[in-house]
Amino acid sequence: MQMKVLQINTFYGYGSTGRIMREIKEVAEANGIESYAAFGFDYNPTSEEKKTVYRIETVRELFISKLWTKITGHHGFNNKAETKRLLAWIDKVQPDIIHMHNIHNHYVNIRILLEYIAKKNIPCVLTMHDCWTFTGHCAYFDYSGCDKWKTGCHHCPSLRDYPKTFAQIDPSPWNYKMKQRLFAPLNITFVSPSQWLCDLQRLSFLKDKPCVVINNGVDTEVFRPIKCNVREEYGIGNRKMILAVAGGLAPRKGREYLLKLPTLLHDDEVLVLVGLQKGQEALLPNTPKVIGIHRTKTSDELVGLYSEADVFINPTLEDNFPTTNIEALSCGTPVVTFRTGGSVEVVIPETGLVVEQGDMKGLLAAIREVLAKGKSHYAYACRKKAVTDYNKDVQYGKYIELYNKIITHKI
Numbered sequence: 001m002q003m004k005v006l007q008i009n010t011f012y013g014y015g016s017t018g019r020i021m022r023e024i025k026e027v028a029e030a031n032g033i034e035s036y037a038a039f040g041f042d043y044n045p046t047s048e049e050k051k052t053v054y055r056i057e058t059v060r061e062l063f064i065s066k067l068w069t070k071i072t073g074h075h076g077f078n079n080k081a082e083t084k085r086l087l088a089w090i091d092k093v094q095p096d097i098i099h100m101h102n103i104h105n106h107y108v109n110i111r112i113l114l115e116y117i118a119k120k121n122i123p124c125v126l127t128m129h130d131c132w133t134f135t136g137h138c139a140y141f142d143y144s145g146c147d148k149w150k151t152g153c154h155h156c157p158s159l160r161d162y163p164k165t166f167a168q169i170d171p172s173p174w175n176y177k178m179k180q181r182l183f184a185p186l187n188i189t190f191v192s193p194s195q196w197l198c199d200l201q202r203l204s205f206l207k208d209k210p211c212v213v214i215n216n217g218v219d220t221e222v223f224r225p226i227k228c229n230v231r232e233e234y235g236i237g238n239r240k241m242i243l244a245v246a247g248g249l250a251p252r253k254g255r256e257y258l259l260k261l262p263t264l265l266h267d268d269e270v271l272v273l274v275g276l277q278k279g280q281e282a283l284l285p286n287t288p289k290v291i292g293i294h295r296t297k298t299s300d301e302l303v304g305l306y307s308e309a310d311v312f313i314n315p316t317l318e319d320n321f322p323t324t325n326i327e328a329l330s331c332g333t334p335v336v337t338f339r340t341g342g343s344v345e346v347v348i349p350e351t352g353l354v355v356e357q358g359d360m361k362g363l364l365a366a367i368r369e370v371l372a373k374g375k376s377h378y379a380y381a382c383r384k385k386a387v388t389d390y391n392k393d394v395q396y397g398k399y400i401e402l403y404n405k406i407i408t409h410k411i
Helices: 015-030 059-072 080-093 110-120 172-183 195-201 255-264 299-308 323-330 341-346 360-373 379-389 392-407
Strands: 004-009 034-039 053-055 097-100 124-127 188-192 211-213 240-245 269-274 290-293 311-314 335-338 352-355
Touching: 004 015, 004 080, 015 034, 015 392, 034 080, 059 080, 080 110, 097 392, 110 172, 124 392, 188 195, 188 392, 195 211, 195 341, 240 299, 255 269, 255 360, 269 299, 299 323, 311 323, 311 360, 323 335, 323 341, 323 379, 335 341, 335 360, 352 360
Parallel strands: 004 034, 004 097, 034 053, 097 124, 124 188, 188 211, 240 269, 240 311, 269 290, 311 335, 335 352
Antiparallel strands: none
16 A cells, blocks of 8 residues: 655745755655645645645734734644644545654644644654754754753743744743643654754653654755856856855854954955845945845856855854755855854865854854865865765655654664
8 A cells, every 4th residue: 555644844845844845745756655745834836736735824824823923932832723624634635654844833733733643643753953842942042052941941041032922921831841741642753854953852851752863955966066157147256255145144043253254355255145135235244245145046046156156154053954055065165164053964074164163263264274275175075975965865765764664663
C-alpha cells in the first residue's frame, strides 16, 4: 500500500521553510509517496495543487488571529475553527505520518492538533527550524542570554522579540507547561537541520524523544556558478564584492555589524546587501561602499550575485542552519560567519572562516584574509561541498528513509 505523508507549515513554496516543505513533498512524490501539504497563509494554491495542498486560514481569519496572538502571546493556541476544518481534511487524507515544521505563529491551534494526533496515534515528525518547540515563547535565546527553557520559563526577557507580543502578563510559564503536556504522549521523532539544535533538544523537556539531524538542502542545479552582468547593473564594477543578506536588518541578524562594515572598507571594496525592506535604505551609511538591493528580480539574478561575490558574510547572532550559507557555497563563494548556532557547521578551512560572535575586528580581518587569497582559492571546494553534502535530493531523501523507519517501527 502506498504511504501517505502530510506536512504542515506556516508557508508553502516560499521563504526558507516553505521551500523546504515543497521540496520534501516533491522528493517524496518522486519516491512513490502520496504527499500532502497544509499551510497557514500568504499563498493561493492552483486548482491542480488543491488536490494535495490545503490553505488553513482565510484573509479575515488571518487578521483576527494575528491580533489575538499579539495581544495574548499564546502563539499556537488560537484558531480553533480553522484547526477543526484542518482536522476534517486530515480525516479525509488519512495520512500514515504527519510531518510538522513551524507550528507557531498564529495559523493553527497546536493544542487541538496535537491532542488529535495523540488520540489517533498517528506517528509524526517535527522539523525544528528554531528553538520555539521547547521554550515558553522565544524562537531563539542566544541574543537574550536566557536559559530558563532548561527548567521552566518565566519572566521572559524576549516578549518583544520574534514572535513578538504586547502581552502585559507573561505568557511563557503557561505556554511552556502546555507544550510539555502536549508533546509527552506523542509518537514523535524530532529532526534538526543542525547538530547544534539537536544537542539543545537533548537538554530540554523533549530529551526523551528521538532527534536526528537532516541538514537543509538547496537545488545545486539552480544555485551554481554563472556569468552575468550584475556588477554592471548595480555599479559594482571591479571592486571586491562582499555579499550579505539583510535579514530585515534585525538586530539578531547582525544589523550592527552590517551597518558598521561599510565605514571600514577600502575604496576597492563594497558591501552588497540583498533583501532590504521598504525604507531601510535610509539606515545605510552615506557611502558608495555599500549598495542596498530590495529584492532580486529573478532567481537567476540572486544566483548571479552569489556567483559574482568574492565572499559571502553572515554576521548572525541567532540562527539554526541558514540556507544562505549553502546557496553561497553552491555558487562557489566562500563564507565568513560568526560562531553562531549551526551557521558554523557548513564552514571548513577550505570553504571560509568562522569568527567569534560579535568580533567586528575579527570579521573585517577574516574578510580581508579571504579576499587576499582570492576566490579561486576557495571556489572548487565550496562547490564540491555543496554538491556532495547539501544537494536537496540527497538531504530530503533522508526524510524518505526516516518515514520508512517510522512505518516499520525501526525508530
